Amino acid sequence: MKQLVLGGARSGKSRHAEKLAEKSTKSVFYLATANAGDSEMSSRIALHQQQRPAHWQLIEEELFLAKALQKIDAIDHCILVDCLTLWVSNLLCHNNAQLLAEQKATLINMLPNLKSDIIFVSNEVGHGIVPMGELNRRFVDESGWLHQDLTTACDKVDFVMAGLPLSLK
Amino acid sequence: MKQLVLGGARSGKSRHAEKLAEKSTKSVFYLATANAGDSEMSSRIALHQQQRPAHWQLIEEELFLAKALQKIDAIDHCILVDCLTLWVSNLLCHNNAQLLAEQKATLINMLPNLKSDIIFVSNEVGHGIVPMGELNRRFVDESGWLHQDLTTACDKVDFVMAGLPLSLK
Amino acid sequence: MKQLVLGGARSGKSRHAEKLAEKSTKSVFYLATANAGDSEMSSRIALHQQQRPAHWQLIEEELFLAKALQKIDAIDHCILVDCLTLWVSNLLCHNNAQLLAEQKATLINMLPNLKSDIIFVSNEVGHGIVPMGELNRRFVDESGWLHQDLTTACDKVDFVMAGLPLSLK
Numbered sequence: 001m002k003q004l005v006l007g008g009a010r011s012g013k014s015r016h017a018e019k020l021a022e023k024s025t026k027s028v029f030y031l032a033t034a035n036a037g038d039s040e041m042s043s044r045i046a047l048h049q050q051q052r053p054a055h056w057q058l059i060e061e062e063l064f065l066a067k068a069l070q071k072i073d074a075i076d077h078c079i080l081v082d083c084l085t086l087w088v089s090n091l092l093c094h095n096n097a098q099l100l101a102e103q104k105a106t107l108i109n110m111l112p113n114l115k116s117d118i119i120f121v122s123n124e125v126g127h128g129i130v131p132m133g134e135l136n137r138r139f140v141d142e143s144g145w146l147h148q149d150l151t152t153a154c155d156k157v158d159f160v161m162a163g164l165p166l167s168l169k
Numbered sequence: 170m171k172q173l174v175l176g177g178a179r180s181g182k183s184r185h186a187e188k189l190a191e192k193s194t195k196s197v198f199y200l201a202t203a204n205a206g207d208s209e210m211s212s213r214i215a216l217h218q219q220q221r222p223a224h225w226q227l228i229e230e231e232l233f234l235a236k237a238l239q240k241i242d243a244i245d246h247c248i249l250v251d252c253l254t255l256w257v258s259n260l261l262c263h264n265n266a267q268l269l270a271e272q273k274a275t276l277i278n279m280l281p282n283l284k285s286d287i288i289f290v291s292n293e294v295g296h297g298i299v300p301m302g303e304l305n306r307r308f309v310d311e312s313g314w315l316h317q318d319l320t321t322a323c324d325k326v327d328f329v330m331a332g333l334p335l336s337l338k
Numbered sequence: 339m340k341q342l343v344l345g346g347a348r349s350g351k352s353r354h355a356e357k358l359a360e361k362s363t364k365s366v367f368y369l370a371t372a373n374a375g376d377s378e379m380s381s382r383i384a385l386h387q388q389q390r391p392a393h394w395q396l397i398e399e400e401l402f403l404a405k406a407l408q409k410i411d412a413i414d415h416c417i418l419v420d421c422l423t424l425w426v427s428n429l430l431c432h433n434n435a436q437l438l439a440e441q442k443a444t445l446i447n448m449l450p451n452l453k454s455d456i457i458f459v460s461n462e463v464g465h466g467i468v469p470m471g472e473l474n475r476r477f478v479d480e481s482g483w484l485h486q487d488l489t490t491a492c493d494k495v496d497f498v499m500a501g502l503p504l505s506l507k
Contacts (some may be wrong), residue, residue, distance in 0.1 A: 008295035008465070011311020124499065126346030127177070128297020129474055136298055140486020144348020147500035159499055160291065161328055162175060162316035162336040165347060168502040177464035179482020296346070297466020305467055330462065331344060331485035332495055333506040 001113060003119045004150050006168075007160035008127075014082055016160045017121045018052060024078040026117060028056045031069070031079055033087040035062050048082070056080075062090045063099070066106040069114060077116040084122035084150075088142050092135065104146060111153045122147060125161070170279060171322070172288045173319050173338075175298075176329035183251055185329045186290045187221060193247040195286060197225045200238070200248055202256040204231050217251070225249075231259045232268070235275040238283060246285040253291035253319075257311050261304065273315060280322045289318060340449060341457045342488050344506075345498035346465075352420055354498045355459045356390060362416040364455060366394045369407070369417055370435040373400050386420070394418075400428045401437070404444040407452060415454040422460035422488075426480050430473065442484060449491045460485060462497070 003020065007013030021028045030052060061068035065087055069079060081087075091100040111118075124147075127142050151157050157169040172189065176182030190197045199221060230237035238248060250256075260269040278292055280287075293316075295309050320326050326338040341358065345351030359366045368390060399406035403425055407417060419425075429438040449456075462485075464478050489495050495507040 008293065008313070009299065009309050010295055011319070012313075012317045015317075039449050124296050124346065125298045126296075126348055127462050127464075129463045129478060129501070130347065131298050140298060140347050144346070144350075144500075148348070148350045148353075151500045151502055157500065157502060161337060162173070162313075162320045162326065164320055164326060166335075166337060166504075168499060168504060177462065177482070178468065178478050179464055179486070181482075181486045184486075271497075293465050294467045295465075300467050310466060330506060331342070331489045331495060333489055333495060335504075335506060 001117045001154040001156070002114075002154045003117075003158070004147070004154045005119060005121045005158050005160060005165075006124050006147065009053060011160045012163035013121055013123075013160040014048060014163050015051065015163065016158065017080055017082065017119050020119055021056075021078055021080045022053065024117060025080075026076050026078040028053070029059055029077055029079045030056045030074050031059045031061060031065075031072075031081045033062055033081070033083060033090065034060075035086070062087070063094070064074065064103065066103060066110055068135075069116070069118070070110065072109050073114050073116050075115045078119070079116050079121045080121070082121040084120055084146060085125065085143060088146060089139060092139055092142065100142065101151075105147070108149050108153055120150060120154070170286045170325070171283075171323040171325045172286075172325040172327070173316070174288060174290045174327050174329060174334075175293050175316060177293050180329045182292075182329040183217060183290055184220065184332065185327065185334050186249055186288050187253065189208075189288055190225075190247055190249045191222065193286060195245050195247040197222070198228055198241050198246055198248045198256035199225045200228045200230060200234075200241075200250045202229075202231055202234065202250070202252060202259065204255070204259060207242040231256070232263070233272065234280055235272060238276075238285070238287070239279065242283050242285050244284045247288070248285050249288045249290070253289055253315060254294065254312060258308060258313060261308055261311065269311065273318070277318050277322055289323070290320060291319075339494070340452075340492045341454045341455075341494040341496070342485070342492045343457060343496050343498060343503075344386075344462050344485060346462050349498045350501035351459055351461075351498040353387060353389065353501065354496065354503050355420065359394075359418045360375045360391065361414055361452055362455060364414050364416040366391070366395055366419045367410050367415055368394045369397045369399060369403075369410075369419045370418070371398075371400055371403065371421060371428065373424070373428060384430045399494050400425070401432070402441065404441060404448050407445075407454070407456070408448065411452050411454050412469055413453045416457070417454050418459070418460040422458055422484060423463065423481060426484060427477060430477055430480065438480065442480075442487070446487050446491055458488060458492070
């Protein structure tokens with residue numbers, strides 16, 4: 001089972017994804033894409049850590065997501081990827097268009113072959129006005145395209161608003 | 170009955186909340202949190218006032234929402250609070266983290282004990298890219314957390330898009 | 339049948355609207371409101387063109403949408419208008435409040451009398467924080483008001499997220 005949990009900032013999407021993982025009978029791996037670049041980000045990461053069960057195994061990977069998933073893939077594993085938005089942002093900040101395109105294609109192509117249950121978390125970022133700055137617009141574009149590709153590849157899609165999941169697929 | 174009406178800017182969320190209040194058989198109190206700080210805001214307030222029934226009682230409270238609710242609480246009252254977004258914004262602009270935390274906790278804790286029907290209106294602000302400025306990010310965080318707490322405390326939650334309510338709870 | 343397809347940036351809303359048009363047994367007209375002002379916009383337009391059936395007739399109109407619709411209106415036509423957001427933006431950039439108000443009123447009033455099937459595409463832009471700049475706030479206001487008016491006039495409304503349509507009406 002592959003699932004995508006979408007939602008805005010502070011929508012409760014991570015909490016919802018964690019609840020889905022808590023119900024799993026498989027061994028849970030938490031794959032974090034965050035990069036604690038500054039103190040604001042560090043405190044956001046710390047907050048997330050406090051809310052997770054301590055026995056979950058933590059994997060950290062900022063860029064090579066597909067490879068990291070493949071490494072821990074197994075029929076009795078449940079992998080929670082939190083979150084794709086930061087992964088896209090990390091790849092874009094490398095200022096390397098080809099790397100993002102390659103990594104995304106690899107992820108989408110390998111997804112049907114992975115044996116693990118996977119729960120992806122990602123931010124909806126495209127419901128405001130077109131942002132200032134070409135990088136920001138690129139980020140909105142790439143996030144949106146990724147979400148469209150993922151919904152095709154996933155069995156279930158939830159959109160979380162104010163802590164309440166809305167089933168889209 | 171406690172309800173939360175969420176929606177984006179110009180989504181028709183206030184209109185939807187007003188329609189809910191119009192159907193109430195109780196005496197309607199309109200609790201406004203707006204502060205007419207400039208002419209743009211004044212004209213937005215005036216526009217809202219034109220659209221409301223004249224016999225509704227108007228209460229204005231920018232900061233101490235829980236106290237204001239308690240003061241008019243009664244079994245035969247229906248209180249329409251428009252809107253929580255401005256209340257959060259007013260508290261944040263006081264630049265007093267403790268005041269916001271206190272006021273929010275007081276509101277959430279007292280809510281189950283209030284005898285009035287209450288309809289809260291609030292803006293979804295977290296579906297765009299992460300905004301510039303720490304205060305803006307704080308505002309998005311606090312709004313999102315408040316909505317999550319409120320959906321737990323409320324009996325019904327609607328998300329309004331283009332004037333059309335979507336029931337989330 | 340009049341339909342409105344709403345969605346965020348890169349949500350797949352245009353693709354969804356095109357799929358609706360492809361199912362139509364009528365002659366499809368693609369009414370584009372885009373103005374290729376810079377190279378970024380040109381490449382976005384080119385991308386949309388590649389994805390459309392070549393036999394659809396292309397009409398371009400940046401400002402006088404109602405007139406353009408009336409000109410090609412017929413019982414056996416299906417008109418896909420992509421998108422209203424750019425149309426509002428074009429009218430606002432003319433810095434002529436009266437022109438926008440007139441054009442919008444003309445569109446809304448004539449809509450029930452048009453014999454064609456019409457599919458409108460528009461961007462949800464109001465789910466982020468209140469943007470900087472009076473023109474941006476005006477744009478969010480006008481877009482939201484237009485959507486509310488259109489949902490009243492349309493038979494069906496879909497909100498597309500990550501390529502998945504959610505039926506609102």
